Amino acid sequence: MSHAGDRVGTWIGWAFFADLGKALALTFGYMFSRSVTMQYPDKEKWLPYPRYRGHHFLKRDEEGEIKCVACELCARICPCDCIEVIPYEDEKGNRRPAKFEIDTARCLFCGLCEDACPADAIALGQQYEFSSFSSRDLIIGRDDLLGKPGKAATGGAVVAARLSTEKDVLVEASELQGYNWWRNIRQT
Amino acid sequence: MELIVALGLIVFKVAFLIAILLLLPLPLTWLERKIAGHIQQRMGPMRVGWHGLLQPVADGIKLLTKEDHIPADADRFLFKLAPILALAPPFVVFVAVPFGETVSVLGAEITLYVSNMNVALLFVFAVIGIEVYGVIFGGWAANSKYAVLGSLRTCAQMISYEIPMGFAVIGVVMLAQSMSLLEIVRAQADVWNIVYQPVGFFVFFVAGLAEAQRIPFDLAEAEGDLGAGFHTEYSGIRFAFFMVSEYAIMLLVSVLVVILFFGGWNGVLLPLPxxxxFALKVAFFIYVFIWFRFTFPRYRYDQLMAIGWKVLLPLSMANIIITGVLLGATAAP
Incomplete structure (x- = not known):
């Protein structure tokens, strides 16, 4: 009996476009909800988590010397063949890279070089802004890689951004680890 | 002397109207994109000007400077004629549309309409029918399958929806005892027609959505399945003509809904000018059009036909009969 009553109610609802009204109410509600757009690069930008695989950098040991032993394992494991290492022997008799170039135009940021490195010399950091007018600029050499900032302690936040990214942008995040992606999504 | 002043006034009014109709798509496209953005939890245009306010200007410049491309196998004459045929009728129609009674400027009473035709409603429907030719010619002349499909759909859609639309207003004409839009608004001074003619409003509004080729009835230019329909092959300023025409028709349908069913410039509660x-009501209906666009999906072609012939046409006819019977019953002593 109540089942039939429900069906009659549904039919009456359809006759007066209750379903269309519901849809309109939903979109109207969404119109006044906060938008999820991140206004990059005008106003804000996303600072990734520390585990993010962004820019490459080479590490130094405690004495300030490059950690890399130029074993070329990273070059071997690289799936897109974008690392070029040429070793030499320095004055202490250690094997070091004379040339260490990463073609970031070809790199797919898989992080396998970081995993393969036996000397813990190469790692991937937080920066992701690699745009350039020339693909030649995207080939990064040894000294540049050494000068890059290392792993960040914090991340996972929205920070203020500016249009110019010529200098390295490194902003300490205020909202640490744990950006709530569902913050702006309207719950119904 | 009198004649020259009157003529000058008409020329001024027409020029003013054309300027408004040509400029109105600029804020309307901005509004449409903004509303679309916010309904989809985006922001819409933000980068050109304050909150993207100058975006339509940038788009206009882009359209003006784009290559005006005509396909190799196109019928060049019809291809060039179509955008003009699509653009002119919505502009012509506004000659018969009143925007108010009078305003006094510098002591002189100026009427807020170009002409007070006694068959304004008939004129509106007759002229707006011509707009379809622009769409059909445009699709045919481009010599493209998508465009022809879009044109054919438009053809069928216009025929199906013009009839219930025409029938829907008969109830209003019966109530006002006049086809002059001015008289129709005056007849609604006390009670708006929406109270007497809810079914008529419904039929008119749905048919108007189809007439303006807005979602959920935008089969002629279904982006998803026809890649823009009849104006697939158009670019640059000719494409802009179609867009302006579309917005003018959207405005026209909003204006007609307000005049026929929502009391025109008669206000309630608030003593506004x-x-x-009038502007507020029209703006509301334009908002509703945009709101509908980003809420509903597109109807399938057979559903479109079924709604037109099986729902709207009987409804509008029943509306005429019931209105007539009730009018006769109340008029009888």
Whole structure:
């Protein structure tokens, strides 16, 4: 009996476009909800988590010397063949890279070089802004890689951004680890 | 002397109207994109000007400077004629549309309409029918399958929806005892027609959505399945003509809904100036059009036909009969 009553109610609802009204109410509600757009690069930008695989950098040991032993394992494991290492022997008799170039135009940021490195010399950091007018600029050499900032302690936040990214942008995040992606999504 | 002043006034009014109709798509496209963005939890245009306010200007410049491309196998004459045929009728129609009674400027009473035709409603429907030719010619002349499909759909859609649309207003004409839009608004001074003609409004509004080729009835230019339909092959300023025409028709349908069913410039509760009341109502219906666009999906072709012939046409006819019977019953002593 109540089942039939429900069906009659549904039919009456359809006759007066209750379903269309519901849809309109939903979109109207969404119109006044906060938008999820991140206004990059005008106003804000996303600072990734520390585990993010962004820019490459080479590490130094405690004495300030490059950690890399130029074993070329990273070059071997690289799936897109974008690392070029040429070793030499320095004055202490250690094997070091004379040339260490990463073609970031070809790199797919898989992080396998970081995993393969036996000397813990190469790692991937937080920066992701690699745009350039020339693909030649995207080939990064040894000294540049050494000068890059290392792993960040914090991340996972929205920070203020500016249009110019010529200098390295490194902003300490205020909202640490744990950006709530569902913050702006309207719950119904 | 009198004649020259009157003529000058008409020329001024027409020029003013054309300027407004040509400029109105600029804020309307901005509004449409903004509303679309916010309904989809985006922001819409933000980068050109304050909150993207100058975006339509940038788009206009882009359209003006784009290559005006004509396909190799196109019928060049019809291809060039179509955008003009699509653009002119919505502009012509506004000659018969009143925006208010009078305003006094510098002591002189100026009427807020170009002409007070006694068959204004008939004129509106007759002229707006011509707009379809622009769409059909445009699709045919481009010599493209998508465009022809879009044109054919438009053809069928216009025929199906023009009839219930025409029938829907008969109830209003019966109530006002006049086809003059001015008289129809005056007849609604006390009670708006929406109270007497809810079914008529419904039929008119749905048919108007189809007439303006807005979602959920935008089969002629279904982006998803026809890649823009009849104006697939158009670019640059000719494409802009179609867009302006589309927005002018959207405005026209909103204006007609307000005049026929929502009391025109008659206000309720708030003692605002009549012109402002009119503008507010029209703005509301334009918002509803945009709101509908980003809420509903597109109807399938057979559903479109079924709605037109099986729902709207009987409804509008029943509306005429019931209105007539009730009018006769109340008029009888």
């Amino acid at each position: 009549p012109l402002l009341w």
